[in-house]
Amino acid sequence: MYERRVITKSEFHYMRVSLDVQNPAKALPVELTNVYFKQAVTAALTRLFGDIGGAMVAVDVLKYNEGDRSAILRVHSHNLVKLWSALTLTDRYMSRKCAFRVHQVSPYLMGLAVNSREYEHT
Amino acid sequence: MAAFSDLNILHMENVSTKEKLLMAIKLGYEVVAINNYVENVLVKDDKGKSKKEPSKVVEIPAPVKVHLTERDIGDLKVKGASLKQLSRFTTVLSDPGQWRRMQEDDIQAYDLLAVQPTTEKLFHMACTAIEIDIITFNIGDKLTYYLKPAPVSKAIERGVHFEIVYSEGFHSSSRRTFIANALRIMHVTHGKNVIISSGAREAMDVRGPYDVANLGLLIGLQEPQSKDAISTNSRACVLHANTRHSVKSVISVRSSSELKAEDQWTVEACRKEASEESGDDSSESAAEEADSSFDAARPESKRRRMDGV
Amino acid sequence: MSTPTQDSAVYSELPAGVKRQATQLKLADDVRDGSAYLSSFLRRHVAPRNLATAAAANDAHQVVLLDTVVPKKRPSSLQKKGRRQLNARERRGVDCFAASTARQTYRTHVPLHTLWRGYMRSLLQLEPSRALAADAQHRLLKADYHGCVLTVARSRCPSLVGVAGIVLQETRCTWRLVTREDRLVTVPKATCVFTFELEGHVVTLYGKHFVHRPADRCSKKFKSKATIDL
Numbered sequence: 001m002y003e004r005r006v007i008t009k010s011e012f013h014y015m016r017v018s019l020d021v022q023n024p025a026k027a028l029p030v031e032l033t034n035v036y037f038k039q040a041v042t043a044a045l046t047r048l049f050g051d052i053g054g055a056m057v058a059v060d061v062l063k064y065n066e067g068d069r070s071a072i073l074r075v076h077s078h079n080l081v082k083l084w085s086a087l088t089l090t091d092r093y094m095s096r097k098c099a100f101r102v103h104q105v106s107p108y109l110m111g112l113a114v115n116s117r118e119y120e121h122t
Numbered sequence: 123m124a125a126f127s128d129l130n131i132l133h134m135e136n137v138s139t140k141e142k143l144l145m146a147i148k149l150g151y152e153v154v155a156i157n158n159y160v161e162n163v164l165v166k167d168d169k170g171k172s173k174k175e176p177s178k179v180v181e182i183p184a185p186v187k188v189h190l191t192e193r194d195i196g197d198l199k200v201k202g203a204s205l206k207q208l209s210r211f212t213t214v215l216s217d218p219g220q221w222r223r224m225q226e227d228d229i230q231a232y233d234l235l236a237v238q239p240t241t242e243k244l245f246h247m248a249c250t251a252i253e254i255d256i257i258t259f260n261i262g263d264k265l266t267y268y269l270k271p272a273p274v275s276k277a278i279e280r281g282v283h284f285e286i287v288y289s290e291g292f293h294s295s296s297r298r299t300f301i302a303n304a305l306r307i308m309h310v311t312h313g314k315n316v317i318i319s320s321g322a323r324e325a326m327d328v329r330g331p332y333d334v335a336n337l338g339l340l341i342g343l344q345e346p347q348s349k350d351a352i353s354t355n356s357r358a359c360v361l362h363a364n365t366r367h368s369v370k371s372v373i374s375v376r377s378s379s380e381l382k383a384e385d386q387w388t389v390e391a392c393r394k395e396a397s398e399e400s401g402d403d404s405s406e407s408a409a410e411e412a413d414s415s416f417d418a419a420r421p422e423s424k425r426r427r428m429d430g431v
Numbered sequence: 432m433s434t435p436t437q438d439s440a441v442y443s444e445l446p447a448g449v450k451r452q453a454t455q456l457k458l459a460d461d462v463r464d465g466s467a468y469l470s471s472f473l474r475r476h477v478a479p480r481n482l483a484t485a486a487a488a489n490d491a492h493q494v495v496l497l498d499t500v501v502p503k504k505r506p507s508s509l510q511k512k513g514r515r516q517l518n519a520r521e522r523r524g525v526d527c528f529a530a531s532t533a534r535q536t537y538r539t540h541v542p543l544h545t546l547w548r549g550y551m552r553s554l555l556q557l558e559p560s561r562a563l564a565a566d567a568q569h570r571l572l573k574a575d576y577h578g579c580v581l582t583v584a585r586s587r588c589p590s591l592v593g594v595a596g597i598v599l600q601e602t603r604c605t606w607r608l609v610t611r612e613d614r615l616v617t618v619p620k621a622t623c624v625f626t627f628e629l630e631g632h633v634v635t636l637y638g639k640h641f642v643h644r645p646a647d648r649c650s651k652k653f654k655s656k657a658t659i660d661l
Contacts, residue, residue: 002346022326047294085340088333091292097326101149102333253655281657361658369568370653372640377562378631388584389628391595391611395580396628399545 010107013080014062017087018070022097029094034064037071041083044090044100049082057082062109070103072112080105123349125152125203126331127356129210129234129256130287130319132157133186137324140188145325147190147197147205153356155208155234156186157321163213163223182228185209208360210234212258215244221252234363236285242267249273249282255363256317258285261303262296269310278315281362283355287321288329288337304341313347317355536613540578540597547578548629557630571634573649576601579627581608584635587622587661594618603644622661 019032019040030036038061046054060074075083087100104112131142133156146154163180187207195205211232213220224235236256239245248257250273257277259265277284284307291300307316318338322328329337331352338348368374381389449456469489477485488494517525551557554574555567582595594616596608606625608616620638627634637659643651 001344004345020326022324048297081336081339084333084336088329088337089288089291089297091326097324099326099329101330105332279657358658358660361660365655365657365659368635368637368659369572370640371656371659372637372653373568373571374635374637374659375563375568375571376633376635378628378633381633385584387593388582388626389633391582392580392628395541395544396548398541399548 006107010077012074013077013105013107014109014112015073015075015080015084015102016070016104016112017073017100017102018068019093020099020101021069021093028096031066032069032093033066034061034071037061037064037069040090040093041073041087044086045083048086048089053082054086057086059083072109077107124353124357125206126150126353127153127155127317127360128320128322128328128352129153129155129208129317129356129359130157130212130258130285130321131155131328132159132321132323134323139186140190141325142322142328143188143190143205143207144194145322145328147195149328149330151205151328151331152198152203153206153208153360155210156188157210157212157236158183158186158232159212161214162216163220163229164217182211184228185211185232208233208363210236210256212236212238212256215239215248216241218244218247221247224252224254234359235366240266242270245269246273249277250280253366254282255359255366256283256285258287259303259307261287261300262290262293264299265303265306269306271310274310278311281315281358281365283315283317283359283362284311286316286318286341286351288318288334289321289323289327291337292327301341308342313343315355315358316343316347316351317359318348318351319356535599535609535615537597537609537611540599540609543578544580544597547576550575550578551629555629557632563632572653573651575645576606581606581618581625581627581636583618583623584626585624585661591618591623601645603647604642624659624661 019037021028032040038059041059041061042054045057045059048054049057057079058076062072062074064071073083084102084105087102090098090100092098104115106112128146128151131139131146131154133139139156143154143156160180160182163182165180186209190205192199198204209232211229211234213224213236215221215237223229229235234256235254236258237248237252237254238258238260239248245257245267248254274284286304286307288300290296316338318334320328320334334352335348338351339345343351364374365371378389444450449458473482473485473489551574554570555563557563557567576598577600579598580595581598583591583593586592594608594610596610596614596616598606599609599615600607604620606618606620608618610616620642623638625636625638627636639659639661640653640656641648
């Protein structure tokens with residue numbers, strides 16, 4: 001069994017997520033603006049961890065793209081697992097079947113700019 | 123690291139299984155098992171006792187295989203991978219007699235066998251005695267029996283895996299029980315031989331592999347263990363299932379016609395010898411014609427057909 | 432030989448009552464005084480070369496060991512047989528397990544392979560069209576593989592993959608094959624998966640569970656293992 005030790009610790013972790021809804025062509029009852037997106041995220045946390053547990057996880061939506069319903073979230077590193085699992089276990093938004101897709105996670109915001117596996121240094 | 127696997131994609135009559143597979147491909151899974159769930163393999167008569175009669179035998183559906191085009195698996199092809207489809211059969215183990223029914227050919231034709239025990243005695247039987255691959259639970263409901271360490275460690279020794287189905291964690295009514303049961307399973311197995319799968323009824327129920335690995339962290343698995351739960355352990359489970367089809371896990375025999383094109387080189391040496399034997403023995407020219415060394419992958423090498431094959 | 436004196440402490444005369452009955456008991460004359468008896472005793476039991484020493488010792492009242500005691504030889508059963516088995520050290524010295532590279536060629540062992548095919552055909556009752564019977568499959572576990580053309584299909588060691596040849600020797604942990612290039616290769620069983628083909632059936636041997644001496648394999652009861660992973 002091995003253990004990962006991270007030497008340069010960042011205070012925050014940044015995630016690029018998007019909300020994938022069933023039948024995307026069909027309009028949602030209320031259009032998902034950045035406020036509603038943040039509300040969806042905090043509701044997911046409250047549903048899983050309760051009122052206090054959810055309130056203890058401070059999440060910031062740094063950027064939100066209404067077109068593809070994607071956002072960049074920021075959370076304290078010790079809360080990353082909680083936020084990620086709350087997003088994973090969410091399956092509904094306003095009675096519509098949905099799923100949060102986490103595309104990238106990085107301790108540094110610049111890390112979200114490029115995928116190191118596909119990056120080609122020229 | 124082994125490929126990401128989802129070993130529980132439910133096959134249901136009214137929902138398209140292909141959609142679920144396409145979602146799995148999009149999210150990065152390379153191995154999926156399409157699960158046929160039959161609650162009771164024996165037919166109960168009016169008095170409530172299980173009885174198997176030739177006329178009342180429960181029809182077991184044949185293993186499902188979804189046809190996917192090249193375009194469908196395009197995302198995987200880019201990575202140099204391809205989707206491996208397996209068939210899985212799950213049933214609720216509520217009676218010891220069900221095991222005898224499970225040994226028949228129609229159920230044994232499935233790649234993976236899974237049971238969901240309902241009592242402690244049947245759980246013990248599943249762990250220690252019967253030849254199955256996965257033990258699953260109704261993880262959204264309260265477990266009616268204790269998970270004892272002794273049969274669990276015997277199961278781990280035998281190569282049987284324990285499944286946690288995460289789609290039960292979606293509904294708020296079952297979420298608490300889901301986490302409690304998942305914690306119990308994790309505690310008694312110490313993270314060994316645990317597989318996490320979707321149990322997807324709809325395409326939207328499938329989550330990406332890294333999301334699922336994070337769920338493993340939530341229920342107390344270590345980071346490498348949680349990643350193993352969706353890759354290495356699933357691969358070990360599939361290998362255990364293959365072992366069932368071998369002779370005492372030492373030898374497996376197949377017909378030559380079942381051998382895939384990329385595996386033909388493995389019997390190249392034998393065939394060469396057989397053809398030389400059946401050819402002209404007296405002449406020395408056969409020896410001079412012989413190819414040189416055998417490389418690992420030589421699909422383009424000359425292959426002489428065996429007589430009668 | 433001088434006679435002992437009448438009043439010698441060593442020899443006492445026969446009791447008077449026995450002496451009176453001498454004729455009835457048919458005792459010889461010389462028994463009465465013992466000296467004649469002694470000389471005849473010595474003549475009977477002592478080797479001629481030691482007779483003088485014995486008599487002298489007797490006069491001097493000394494104890495002399497006249498013959499060395501040779502411990503009796505235990506008859507060895509092996510010696511009785513006239514031949515014996517070599518012990519392990521001797522066997523290693525004789526080098527009967529080493530196959531000399533110079534002498535092994537692929538072509539010389541092809542007849543062995545032909546022999547093996549015939550043996551397998553009769554052992555398993557093979558038919559290309561039909562699947563192998565269950566008991567025939569079990570017989571494969573105990574079969575002799577000397578002469579089989581094995582190919583290493585998969586291995587933990589990448590350089591072993593693709594190695595193929597006729598089996599010359601099977602030991603507990605390895606197989607010795609002679610390849611087409613007349614190279615003698617020792618392949619460990621535990622890390623490899625082997626394949627061979629026989630009359631339309633492809634047999635895969637998972638070496639990890641085959642780590643037994645061929646002699647032991649005949650009597651061994653195989654149990655299903657957890658996995659066939661390398």
